[in-house]
Amino acid sequence: MGKSFSTYETAWCPGCGNFSILKCLKTALEELGKDPHEVLVAAGIGQAAKTPQYISANTFCGLHGRSLPAAAAAKIANEGLTVIVNTGDGDSYGEGGNHFIHAIRRNVNIAHFVHNNQIYGLTKGQSSPTTSLGHTTNAQAYGNINHPLNPVLLAISAGAGFVARSFCGDQKHLVAMMKEAISYKGYALVDILQNCISFNKVNTFAWYRDRVYYLEDDYDPSDKIKAMERAMEFGDRIPIGILYREERPDYHEMNRILAGREPLVDQVRDPGTVRELMLELV
Amino acid sequence: MYNILVGGAAGQGIDTTVSILEKAFKKSGYFVYTFRDFMSRIRGGHNFMVIRFGNEEITSHSSKLDGIIALNEETVYIHRDNLKKDGFILCDSSLKGDFDAIRIPMADKAKELGNPRVAGSISIGAVLKLFSVELEYAFDIMKDHIKKDYIEINREAARFGYDSVECRYPHTGGGYKDYMLISGNQAVALGAIAAGLKFYSAYPMSPATPIMEYLSRHGVKAGVVMEQAEDEIAAINMAIGASYAGVRAMTGTSGGGFSLMVEALGLSGIAEIPVVVVNVQRPGPATGLPTRTEQADLRFAIHASQGEFPRMVIALRSHEDAFYQTARAFHIADKYQMPVIILSDQYLGDSTSTVQMYDLSRVPSTAPLVSCEDDEGYLRYRITDDGISLRKIPGKGKYFVTADSDEHDESGAITESAEVRRNMADKRMRKLEGVVKELQEPEFIGDENFDILLVGWESTYGPIKEAVKILNSEGSQKYGALVFGDIYPLPTKLLTAKAAMAKKIYNIEQNATGQLAGLIMEMTGIKCDGCILKYDGRQISGEEIADRLQKLLRKEGL
Numbered sequence A: 001m002g003k004s005f006s007t008y009e010t011a012w013c014p015g016c017g018n019f020s021i022l023k024c025l026k027t028a029l030e031e032l033g034k035d036p037h038e039v040l041v042a043a044g045i046g047q048a049a050k051t052p053q054y055i056s057a058n059t060f061c062g063l064h065g066r067s068l069p070a071a072a073a074a075k076i077a078n079e080g081l082t083v084i085v086n087t088g089d090g091d092s093y094g095e096g097g098n099h100f101i102h103a104i105r106r107n108v109n110i111a112h113f114v115h116n117n118q119i120y121g122l123t124k125g126q127s128s129p130t131t132s133l134g135h136t137t138n139a140q141a142y143g144n145i146n147h148p149l150n151p152v153l154l155a156i157s158a159g160a161g162f163v164a165r166s167f168c169g170d171q172k173h174l175v176a177m178m179k180e181a182i183s184y185k186g187y188a189l190v191d192i193l194q195n196c197i198s199f200n201k202v203n204t205f206a207w208y209r210d211r212v213y214y215l216e217d218d219y220d221p222s223d224k225i226k227a228m229e230r231a232m233e234f235g236d237r238i239p240i241g242i243l244y245r246e247e248r249p250d251y252h253e254m255n256r257i258l259a260g261r262e263p264l265v266d267q268v269r270d271p272g273t274v275r276e277l278m279l280e281l282v
Numbered sequence B: 001m002y003n004i005l006v007g008g009a010a011g012q013g014i015d016t017t018v019s020i021l022e023k024a025f026k027k028s029g030y031f032v033y034t035f036r037d038f039m040s041r042i043r044g045g046h047n048f049m050v051i052r053f054g055n056e057e058i059t060s061h062s063s064k065l066d067g068i069i070a071l072n073e074e075t076v077y078i079h080r081d082n083l084k085k086d087g088f089i090l091c092d093s094s095l096k097g098d099f100d101a102i103r104i105p106m107a108d109k110a111k112e113l114g115n116p117r118v119a120g121s122i123s124i125g126a127v128l129k130l131f132s133v134e135l136e137y138a139f140d141i142m143k144d145h146i147k148k149d150y151i152e153i154n155r156e157a158a159r160f161g162y163d164s165v166e167c168r169y170p171h172t173g174g175g176y177k178d179y180m181l182i183s184g185n186q187a188v189a190l191g192a193i194a195a196g197l198k199f200y201s202a203y204p205m206s207p208a209t210p211i212m213e214y215l216s217r218h219g220v221k222a223g224v225v226m227e228q229a230e231d232e233i234a235a236i237n238m239a240i241g242a243s244y245a246g247v248r249a250m251t252g253t254s255g256g257g258f259s260l261m262v263e264a265l266g267l268s269g270i271a272e273i274p275v276v277v278v279n280v281q282r283p284g285p286a287t288g289l290p291t292r293t294e295q296a297d298l299r300f301a302i303h304a305s306q307g308e309f310p311r312m313v314i315a316l317r318s319h320e321d322a323f324y325q326t327a328r329a330f331h332i333a334d335k336y337q338m339p340v341i342i343l344s345d346q347y348l349g350d351s352t353s354t355v356q357m358y359d360l361s362r363v364p365s366t367a368p369l370v371s372c373e374d375d376e377g378y379l380r381y382r383i384t385d386d387g388i389s390l391r392k393i394p395g396k397g398k399y400f401v402t403a404d405s406d407e408h409d410e411s412g413a414i415t416e417s418a419e420v421r422r423n424m425a426d427k428r429m430r431k432l433e434g435v436v437k438e439l440q441e442p443e444f445i446g447d448e449n450f451d452i453l454l455v456g457w458e459s460t461y462g463p464i465k466e467a468v469k470i471l472n473s474e475g476s477q478k479y480g481a482l483v484f485g486d487i488y489p490l491p492t493k494l495l496t497a498k499a500a501m502a503k504k505i506y507n508i509e510q511n512a513t514g515q516l517a518g519l520i521m522e523m524t525g526i527k528c529d530g531c532i533l534k535y536d537g538r539q540i541s542g543e544e545i546a547d548r549l550q551k552l553l554r555k556e557g558l
């Protein structure tokens, strides 16, 4: 313990939910005793995706929507890195929706923190895949007619082993969820309800605060059907906590080249291999 | 030199028959070059493969056939015009069509032996006998192609075929039995492994899929993680992510997948993360002709992605290039921290050739530009004279490795400063000055005192080589050719010198718009006088080039 992560001046709007998410990320990493030099914070593009810019760690800010494959591959290359993806709902569920589903299937040991403000912040307020029906924006001038996606339900049904939901306004809870997700072995999703003060006037800080409630102490996150029922609650009441959790082998344990070996980046190949492969072709 | 065609419908087992035959010819000492022509279907249609073999180097397919092994009548009708005067047709006795043929009751005998699928082995036995090749070679090879329980019956079948015919062509010797028989795609995979590839991600797409299949099967031995991505966007972003984390990484696809990778080429460019991308070209646009060949992605590879950043494009000319140039691509990508695009195509990727075991001492050693030394003040994008900033591996020491697709300053922090932007754009483009110094000039083929100069690139190398040989032995004019491997940036020294000597210059390309000629014009002002273009999805042969060029010259009164 005792390693500290620095954070830097941000370009976010005062009152934006991203501030507390950044703060919680720093706290979670510090409480887990992580060394900043062994942490990789990755993101795509968006307001949330600026998170890596504001924390002292290794960082990878790739393309809009494409951070999951890059982050997973970085982890495949070097198991020694703690890999966290901090990015937006548009980035994760819209532009990168296909990668989201397949990151779940691939089950590489990374944590995915989605700053879900139900809007495209960086591009000034168009609807995102989680924007509610009827929500008017500059690009949905007569209200959003596309049904919102339920990311936690989708994740559970797609086979994710760790699915949680939290709220930027409950820092204690968010830190706990982040720590659990980072410690979980495999792909872990935390969908973080985040207010966007500038562009989402529907799902405000108060809107979320008045609706979120903790999953009960005796809630059993290993019951998938129950988990899906609770994941569907998104209205007057929104449960937060670990919705679903299941232990199973991650990508590294399943992969013949990685399982039980040193990180790929450190593996040294037998120089005779290429000759052997050539001889097979003679 | 002999040339035989094996043809039939998809699903009739041509692939196995040809794989065993080509290996048996090679084991008997011959140089072998097999060209594969597929239709994009799993059953039916017409597929054929042409095996050309002899006691000297062969660089191109040929349409003049010594024999046709027809698994159906259609094969005979489509190809019999290409049969040489004393050529033969070999087929099953059930093919009653009106043509002379060596008919063997293959289907009946196979049934009698207890398995209709061994008919192919009967034809293998017969073909080997016709060309005076010992049957033992095929027996040996069957071990690798046929399940253990079926080997005996296949051998019996081959023996029956062998005994059914007489020797027709003498064995002309040849010293190639210890050479490899390798496809262009396999050679790319092997070159990558030799360069230290550790991560390959791809989405299946003909004709690039054999690369991922080879790496999947042999990855365990070679220590390569082969991951099938959900799409080509993921494939290239994975390769870039793995490369960022310090392992050599590659992705491969054909034009459609390459189109999806375009944005990420720019990510590699601006974030200065090395990546090698193989585009095994097929005819476009869109889905085009999925299993056929073309060289129409040259301009696309050079210009793909928004903005400006350094890159290199290397075209593979042969089964040697496929290995050595792929290995070199990693060296260049690492050294200059940028994308290197390798252009291959279906013709080269799927055809197999006899190749000497590759010389591993010719594989460039890892560029010494990665460091893991502690450095609290490390600047990932430090401005330098040559544009290259020291690369470090994240997680290996006390420093932070940043990467950003936004414009950034030396530390990697995003910025909109006009000055930083200028400096960073200049820094990145300066790397190309180094690349230009290491460019390999095109290979010159032919007569040093040529009148006519041919220019080409990539897989037309072999056919052009054969064409120049034919032309120089026939006409009164003398011919030379330049075939480009390194193609972007375009090496211009040898081209400028040779063009100055040429009476006429013709570009030979497997596309409709003469993309190389356009590039040459743009970079050197040299204008080609005429062109031979082919864009029907079928590779041009040496004979076809020679023939078309002679006609063209005659028309022009030369």
Ligand SMILES: Cc1ncc(C[n+]2csc(CCOP(=O)(O)OP(=O)(O)O)c2C)c(N)n1
Residues within 6 Å of the ligand: A045, A046, A047, A048, A049, A064, A087, A088, A089, A090, A091, A092, A115, A117, A119, A120, A121, A122, A123, A128
């Ligand atoms: C290929 C591509 N398309 C579109 C954009 C423009 N763009 C950048 S961020 C973004 C949406 C961001 O929304 P979200 O991921 O929810 O992040 P937020 O800003 O809300 O945190 C869009 C559309 C882009 N950068 N790249």
Ligand code: SF4
Residues within 6 Å of the ligand: A011, A012, A013, A015, A016, A017, A018, A047, A048, A117, A121, A122, A195, A196, A197, A198, A199
């Ligand atoms: S636009 Fe919204 S998400 Fe972006 S910084 Fe402002 S409040 Fe936060």
Ligand SMILES: [Mg+2]
Residues within 6 Å of the ligand: A088, A089, A090, A115, A116, A117, A118, A119, A120, A121, A128
């Ligand atoms: Mg958003």
